[in-house]
Amino acid sequence: METKLYVIDKEEPDIRILAEAADVLKQGGLVAFPTETVYGLGANGLDPGAVAGIFAAKGRPSDNPLILHIAEPHEVEKLAREIPANARALMERYWPGPLTVVLERTRAVPDAVTAGLDTVAIRLPDSLVARTLISLAGVPVAAPSANTSGRPSPTTAQAVMTDLAGKVEIVIDAGPCGIGVESTVIDCTTPVPTLLRPGGVTLEMLMDTLGEVEVDPALAQGSAIPRSPGMKYTHYAPAAPMTLFEGPAEACEAGIVQAVSQALAEGRRTGAVVSAETAKQLPQSAVIAVYGSRLRPEEAAANLYSALRRFDADAVDIIFAEGLPEQGLGLAVMNRLRKAAGYHIVRCA
Numbered sequence: 001m002e003t004k005l006y007v008i009d010k011e012e013p014d015i016r017i018l019a020e021a022a023d024v025l026k027q028g029g030l031v032a033f034p035t036e037t038v039y040g041l042g043a044n045g046l047d048p049g050a051v052a053g054i055f056a057a058k059g060r061p062s063d064n065p066l067i068l069h070i071a072e073p074h075e076v077e078k079l080a081r082e083i084p085a086n087a088r089a090l091m092e093r094y095w096p097g098p099l100t101v102v103l104e105r106t107r108a109v110p111d112a113v114t115a116g117l118d119t120v121a122i123r124l125p126d127s128l129v130a131r132t133l134i135s136l137a138g139v140p141v142a143a144p145s146a147n148t149s150g151r152p153s154p155t156t157a158q159a160v161m162t163d164l165a166g167k168v169e170i171v172i173d174a175g176p177c178g179i180g181v182e183s184t185v186i187d188c189t190t191p192v193p194t195l196l197r198p199g200g201v202t203l204e205m206l207m208d209t210l211g212e213v214e215v216d217p218a219l220a221q222g223s224a225i226p227r228s229p230g231m232k233y234t235h236y237a238p239a240a241p242m243t244l245f246e247g248p249a250e251a252c253e254a255g256i257v258q259a260v261s262q263a264l265a266e267g268r269r270t271g272a273v274v275s276a277e278t279a280k281q282l283p284q285s286a287v288i289a290v291y292g293s294r295l296r297p298e299e300a301a302a303n304l305y306s307a308l309r310r311f312d313a314d315a316v317d318i319i320f321a322e323g324l325p326e327q328g329l330g331l332a333v334m335n336r337l338r339k340a341a342g343y344h345i346v347r348c349a
């Protein structure tokens, strides 16, 4: 199939384009569209055949459930059997926005969406393009990130095209995504809500509303069995092996400078994904992707995936990455970096 690529204005989207895309969704087809987090690969979330198309296009394992995206808060009532008070409080405060809430599901939700779980993940995105598309489709839209499974998520339409051209009917291009990492996933079916995936709504923001939040142990380790099925897969990974340096900034910087210099001396084509501060200290013969200042994790979030994708275009043999403090969006960035590195971590002191 020939993929149609439509450029659209983020603030004043052309309704005719979105209506055409909504028709594709209604007919069971696939549309990639921007959200404030990353680009999503959408299908009618009530149509098991359409949802199967998502898994096929991405090469996604069928036991990894999808998030249903809605356009109005009341739509959650049809999808969730019960909405606990803490979930309601989160939705009122952070919807529309980068927060996905896991609730007990109703029979309206197909097994294909939840991978057979009796819970469902639901989000109301802030992006006007996304919300208008979902409204016009008139159904909840199942949408994982619009990348080939295992690859870094796409934050531009060009990245979507690299992975999915020929596999989806329409790609809507509204420029780069503002947040740059996927939504926060919180399970509200446990007595104390459990953070399954850190994202745009930070742990600090969740605590501010809930007072108490459990953090899925798999987030820290990568070893325990994750409660969010998707968290067990290698993810966000560039093609070359990557090592992540964690610890105090100066120690990490020194460690990376040394590792990069050594790899270059061994004749390897060497990539580095680092802060602007560290980039200044690196040999210029390295392929350097800067994610922003180490003092501003929101910059790192916005630039992370395009930085990781750059190494595929530039075909490096080995990559070194610099960690940053886990405050605010830093927690989500570190989660993605650890997974991209396959938990290959050097602790600097």
Ligand code: AMP
Residues within 6 Å of the ligand: 064, 065, 066, 067, 102, 114, 117, 119, 120, 121, 143, 144, 145, 182, 185, 196, 197, 227, 228, 229, 230, 231
């Ligand atoms: P993606 O859409 O690619 O960003 O992935 C969606 C994430 O939400 C994955 O990590 C899924 O495992 C997680 N998820 C979706 N549905 C559920 C659910 N019912 N319970 C727990 N996690 C879920």
Ligand code: MG
Residues within 6 Å of the ligand: 144, 145, 153
């Ligand atoms: Mg994904």
